[in-house]
Amino acid sequence: MNQYIITAHDYTDAGAWERRMKVRPAHLEGANKLKENGNFIMGGAFLNEQDQMIGSVMVMQFETNAELETWKLNEPYITQKIWESFTIKPFKVASVG
Numbered sequence: 001m002n003q004y005i006i007t008a009h010d011y012t013d014a015g016a017w018e019r020r021m022k023v024r025p026a027h028l029e030g031a032n033k034l035k036e037n038g039n040f041i042m043g044g045a046f047l048n049e050q051d052q053m054i055g056s057v058m059v060m061q062f063e064t065n066a067e068l069e070t071w072k073l074n075e076p077y078i079t080q081k082i083w084e085s086f087t088i089k090p091f092k093v094a095s096v097g
Helices: 016-036 065-074
Strands: 002-010 040-047 053-062 083-091
Touching (some): 002 065, 016 040, 053 065, 053 083
Antiparallel strands (some): 002 053
16 A cells, blocks of 8 residues: 655634634544545644644555545545645655564
């Protein structure tokens, strides 16, 4: 499988935090499904000084580029304008221990 690291930064408009909190359950539901399918490796949120989420990091894996593209088309944080920008880079999870 091809592994990727996704780094995303949220919008910073006045409603960004509330929008994120509203969409978060759908995002987590999708991440749980991806984990069940073996696509989600790990993820988490960037925090600001007030411990509010302002972005995300995800490590994912997909068999094909088409699967990655399908994820992008369905990810709530993309479709619902939570992430203002994101990058996807090839990644290799280290095998330790």
